[in-house]
Amino acid sequence: MSSDSIAVAVIGARGKLGRFACEWFARAPGFDLVASYGxxxxxxxxxxxxxxxxxxxxxxxxLGFEHACELLERGLRPVVATSGVSIAETTELDARARAAQLGGLVVPNFSIGAWLMMRMAEEAARWFEGAEIVELHHPRKADAPSGTGAETARRIVAARRDAGLAAFDPPSPGFPARGAARDGVPIHSVRLPGLYAHQEVLFGAVGETLALRHDMASPEAFGPGITLAVRYAATNSGVQRGLGAALERRD
Ligand SMILES: NC(=O)c1ccc[n+]([C@@H]2O[C@H](COP(=O)([O-])OP(=O)(O)OC[C@H]3O[C@@H](n4cnc5c(N)ncnc54)[C@H](OP(=O)(O)O)[C@@H]3O)[C@@H](O)[C@H]2O)c1
Structure with a gap:
């Protein structure tokens, strides 16, 4: 192990993302993969x-929140990739990490392109009258809607609230084909062979629409974000949500 590299353990190492993370830590400079757990x-x-x-x-x-709490108790800094950690849970993790003088990150999507799509959606949310999300994935994906779709909806709603604007009108109830409304923003989930991970965020106003689209072709897109997230967690205090904090301190 070189003295300035970051020693990392992977939990969930036999899953699709965990396997990729193990390969990444083995080949990216600056990391030592010291343990991996199935x-x-x-x-x-x-x-x-x-x-x-x-x-x-x-x-x-x-499982992400529970595991992150247990990691902090053991003196480790968690980078949580697992979907489903809520805002309240992230806040609780932040308090626990600060008390233990540790850092961490909850990252719903490690792709920098996906992060930019969410940031642009936050900006567009202030200027349109409605938004819908279409997320498209391979058929083996366990959850629907995707964590990224739910996070994008949450960020759109928060951006409007922070700007003092009313929430978008939710779709009329009783029409499942109008999508699963998360925070009032409908999300449509498509699962098909041939897809990997894709998302379109559609905004509409009178006379115009805006489509923000992100396409991932392989898990390689997660690599740079994983590097930044682990570096951030290794050297900062508290637990942040999303790649933003890690991207802003890029050096
Ligand atoms: N943040 C991101 O950018 C990002 C990207 C992709 C996926 N994800 C999320 O990351 C999670 C994993 O995704 P995936 O595609 O890798 O799923 P996956 O292929 O189903 O792998 C999940 C792995 O977790 C293991 N596991 C389950 N419970 C465990 C436990 N209690 N302790 C240790 N390991 C446990 C499973 O082991 P067994 O097979 O032995 O049950 C499996 O190998 C999901 O929540 C997914 O939504 C996030």
């Missing part, structure tokens, strides 16, 4: 002795 091993027993400073958590939607 679901057959109880990582809680040995992770504190692994030498890891940061734990990359990529398991099953709903």
């Amino acid at each position: 679901s057959d091993v109880d990582w809680r027993r040995s992770i504190a002795d692994s030498g890891a400073r940061v734990a990359f958590e990529a398991t099953r939607a709903g």
Whole structure:
């Protein structure tokens, strides 16, 4: 292990994202992959002795908060990839991390392109009269709507609230084909062979529409964001949400 590299453990190492993260930490400069755990091993027993400073958590939607709390208790800095960590849970993690003088990050999507799409959607949210999200993924994806779709809807709603604007009108109830309305913004989930990970955010106003589209062709798109997130978690205090904090301190 080189003295200035970051020692990392991966939890959920046999899943699609966990496998990619292990490969990434093995080949990207500045990291030492010191431990990797599948679901057959109880990582809680040995992770504190692994030498890891940061734990990359990529398991099953709903487990991210609990795992991050357990990691902080063991002195590790969590980077939570797993979907489903709420805003309230992120706030709670931030308080726990600060009390323990540790850092971490909750990242609903490691792709920098996806991050930019969400930032642009926040900007557009102030200027249009409605928004809908279409997210398209491979058929093996476990959740619907996707974590990125839900996070985009949440950010659109928050941007309007922060600007003092009324929420968009939600779709009329009783018409499932109008999508699953998250925070009043309908999300349409498409699952088909041939797709990887794609999202379109559509905004409408009288006489015009704006479409923001992001397409991912492979998990390679997560690599640079994973690097920035782990570096951020290794050296900062508190737990932030999204790639923004890590991108802004890029050096
Ligand atoms: N933030 C991002 O950019 C991003 C990108 C892609 C995916 N995700 C999210 O990351 C999570 C994983 O995605 P994925 O595509 O890798 O899913 P996946 O292929 O289903 O892998 C999940 C892995 O987690 C393991 N696991 C489940 N419970 C566990 C536990 N209690 N302890 C340790 N390991 C456990 C599973 O092991 P078994 O197979 O043995 O059950 C499986 O190998 C999902 O929530 C997904 O939505 C986030």
